[in-house]
Amino acid sequence: MEQVILQDQEGVLAWVSERLAVAMRQAEDLILRDYIISAASQINAGGGSNGFNPTNWGLTDFSGVATTLDTNNAYKFETGILGMDRFGTGPIRASYFCLSSTELQSDFDALVGQGVINNWNYPSNASAIPNEWGSVYNLRILTSSEAPVARNAAINNLGQTNDIYYNTVLGRQAITHISQDGGSMNLIYRDPYYSGMLAQNATLAVKFWQSQALTQDTAIRNVLTTRNTSLGV
Amino acid sequence: MTEYSRMAKGRFVSTGGIKVINLPFQPDSVEFWNFSAAGTPAQNGVPYAYWDSLMGQGTASAQYFNATPVLSTGNVTSGGISTFSAGQLLQFGPTLVVSDITKASPASVTTTTAHNLVSGDVVILEGLFETSTTGMPQIAGIPFTVTVTSTTAFTIPWNTNQSNYTVISGAATGTPRVKKVLYPAIYFPGTTVISNITLGATTTVDTASAHNFRVGQEVAFRIPQQYSTVELNSLPNNLTPGAPAYGYVIAVTDYNTVVVNIDSSSYTAFTNNVSVDNSVGLSFPQIVAVGDVNTGGTQISANSVLYPPPQSNPIGTVDVNTINGPAIRGAFVNNTSQGFIIGNGSLTGLASTVLVGANTNVIYWRAYLCDQSIPS
Numbered sequence: 001m002e003q004v005i006l007q008d009q010e011g012v013l014a015w016v017s018e019r020l021a022v023a024m025r026q027a028e029d030l031i032l033r034d035y036i037i038s039a040a041s042q043i044n045a046g047g048g049s050n051g052f053n054p055t056n057w058g059l060t061d062f063s064g065v066a067t068t069l070d071t072n073n074a075y076k077f078e079t080g081i082l083g084m085d086r087f088g089t090g091p092i093r094a095s096y097f098c099l100s101s102t103e104l105q106s107d108f109d110a111l112v113g114q115g116v117i118n119n120w121n122y123p124s125n126a127s128a129i130p131n132e133w134g135s136v137y138n139l140r141i142l143t144s145s146e147a148p149v150a151r152n153a154a155i156n157n158l159g160q161t162n163d164i165y166y167n168t169v170l171g172r173q174a175i176t177h178i179s180q181d182g183g184s185m186n187l188i189y190r191d192p193y194y195s196g197m198l199a200q201n202a203t204l205a206v207k208f209w210q211s212q213a214l215t216q217d218t219a220i221r222n223v224l225t226t227r228n229t230s231l232g233v
Numbered sequence: 234m235t236e237y238s239r240m241a242k243g244r245f246v247s248t249g250g251i252k253v254i255n256l257p258f259q260p261d262s263v264e265f266w267n268f269s270a271a272g273t274p275a276q277n278g279v280p281y282a283y284w285d286s287l288m289g290q291g292t293a294s295a296q297y298f299n300a301t302p303v304l305s306t307g308n309v310t311s312g313g314i315s316t317f318s319a320g321q322l323l324q325f326g327p328t329l330v331v332s333d334i335t336k337a338s339p340a341s342v343t344t345t346t347a348h349n350l351v352s353g354d355v356v357i358l359e360g361l362f363e364t365s366t367t368g369m370p371q372i373a374g375i376p377f378t379v380t381v382t383s384t385t386a387f388t389i390p391w392n393t394n395q396s397n398y399t400v401i402s403g404a405a406t407g408t409p410r411v412k413k414v415l416y417p418a419i420y421f422p423g424t425t426v427i428s429n430i431t432l433g434a435t436t437t438v439d440t441a442s443a444h445n446f447r448v449g450q451e452v453a454f455r456i457p458q459q460y461s462t463v464e465l466n467s468l469p470n471n472l473t474p475g476a477p478a479y480g481y482v483i484a485v486t487d488y489n490t491v492v493v494n495i496d497s498s499s500y501t502a503f504t505n506n507v508s509v510d511n512s513v514g515l516s517f518p519q520i521v522a523v524g525d526v527n528t529g530g531t532q533i534s535a536n537s538v539l540y541p542p543p544q545s546n547p548i549g550t551v552d553v554n555t556i557n558g559p560a561i562r563g564a565f566v567n568n569t570s571q572g573f574i575i576g577n578g579s580l581t582g583l584a585s586t587v588l589v590g591a592n593t594n595v596i597y598w599r600a601y602l603c604d605q606s607i608p609s
Contacts, residue, residue, distance in 0.1 A: 030320075030321060031569075034321055034322040034323075034419060034420065035420045037322050037323070038322065038419065038420035038421065038423035038424065039420060039423040039424065039521075039522065040424065040521075041424050041453075041455045041519050041521045042424060042455075042516065042517070042519065043516050044374075044514060044515060044516040044517070045514065046513065046514020046515070046516075047514070048514075051513055052513070053370065053373065053374065053512055053513050053514060053515055054514065055513060055514050068468075071468060071469060071475070072468050072475075072477070073475055148322070148323055149323070150323045150325070152328075153357070153359065153374065154359070154373075154374070155359045155360030155362075155373070155407060155408055155410075156362075156407075157362040157364075157365040157366070157368075157370070157406075157407055158365070158407075159360060159362075159406065159407055159408040161360075164374075214523075217453055217467075217521055217522075217523050218453070218467060218468055218477050
């Protein structure tokens with residue numbers, strides 16, 4: 001009897017499908033990211049000491065933008081974490097999210113001990129999400145390598161250059177993401193058929209029709225900063 | 234092997250200026266025929282051109298008519314054909330050195346080499362220190378819409394003829410430079426820097442770059458203390474703390490001037506004569522597009538605070554007011570795009586030739602994205 005394989009858990013195709021799903025979500029993120037850069041108002045950081053405009057993050061910048069959002073009645077994302085009797089930890093305030101760049105983590109590290117707390121020093125980091133760097137005042141800082149940055153966009157009075165980072169600080173009601181007409185995601189797959197030596201003509205794609213909107217302009221600010229530490233390679 | 238190739242064709246009437254063609258892909262080769270120039274051979278006419286991505290962006294190989302006129306050939310090395318992908322913000326053109334910025338309104342900027350800008354482009358100026366303590370760093374980082382005055386000069390809508398501004402000259406120590414914002418209007422309307430405010434029964438706002446507002450757009454203000462007119466800020470609201478104060482665009486004068494229905498007669502006069510000392514950490518005054526508004530279900534009519542609302546048009550020319558706020562009229566627009574550009578550069582050594590043709594020339598084009606390119 002001849003055996004016929006009816007189903008093949010093909011490794012390459014499974015991998016491509018996974019990557020495609022990730023790519024689609026990344027595309028969504030980039031659209032929303034750029035939309036926020038365009039639509040949300042901006043604050044140039046001035047609390048840092050590096051002499052650029054904007055400056056690097058200073059403690060007064062964290063405090064100032066949290067105060068602005070509080071005054072504007074923005075909703076916080078996270079409730080606080082009560083202090084515990086554990087060495088090196090401290091209580092965490094109820095917080096907005098600050099979406100920042102991984103390239104600024106060295107700057108945040110330099111502020112530890114001045115009110116800036118790494119998530120490992122939370123009384124309990126059970127509520128910390130994987131890309132959460134830490135907390136300062138009423139902000140919990142999430143970092144991403146996809147965060148927006150304008151390279152060499154700041155020049156100081158010595159002619160030195162620095163990168164400008166767009167740190168989005170937002171409350172819960174600030175933005176929304178709308179799947180229009182149920183178009184969350186469509187996976188398009190057309191299997192290979194013969195037309196060439198290798199039949200390399202399959203189609204695997206996704207499409208989505210969605211829109212982004214600022215639902216409350218007062219609950220979001222882009223804090224522009226430069227960097228105080230050198231970038232690693 | 235054409236499984237993945239993409240092809241497109243089209244036609245347009247040239248204006249003599251650069252032509253942007255939107256496509257659902259970025260081509261790797263483009264060719265076009267100038268029907269008008271081919272039909273009436275005349276000196277400097279360019280009836281045909283070809284571009285391949287391997288030639289480099291902004292180039293082309295073209296045919297032209299010489300003085301006889303007989304067909305000959307030449308190449309375009311700048312201002313040729315290029316592709317674009319306006320999918321992300323924060324994409325910039327090449328950085329050019331600025332030699333001079335005048336104290337004037339509008340201020341005039343001169344570059345050391347040809348800037349290749351056209352009026353309406355948006356640029357950002359950087360490093361505007363004449364000395365370590367003087368210059369124009371107050372305007373560094375602001376997106377400006379330019380008006381081109383020569384191949385190496387343009388103006389920006391800002392008054393630098395003020396006491397705290399110092400002329401930028403060739404001796405500047407701060408490495409003044411300029412770069413083009415490639416895609417300033419991917420999403421609009423958004424946040425725009427204010428260059429001037431005229432107070433009164435209504436408030437007239439001038440912006441440094443195109444605001445893209447429509448009549449009825451709801452707007453908010455973010456005015457830092459240094460610019461004085463803080464009473465316009467949506468928050469803090471001095472009258473009702475915690476309640477954001479908004480205005481509505483009641484007239485659009487031009488690309489960078491709008492009139493807002495806020496009575497600012499008693500407000501503090503606007504100034505952008507900020508000192509150089511305050512340029513570190515300086516935030517810019519902004520006018521911001523606001524989203525939808527809740528009217529509480531009250532229909533909006535003429536002379537109400539939220540007038541005019543968006544309107545439906547159920548039959549004929551009858552417009553019916555909605556209960557939605559007017560902000561929806563200026564709803565945000567997603568303008569991401571890609572395709573190719575036919576420039577208005579000249580063939581090398583033939584300054585009178587124009588790749589994109591003369592005004593009213595009819596041009597037919599084809600664009601390809603090929604499966605294979607060897608070498609790729």
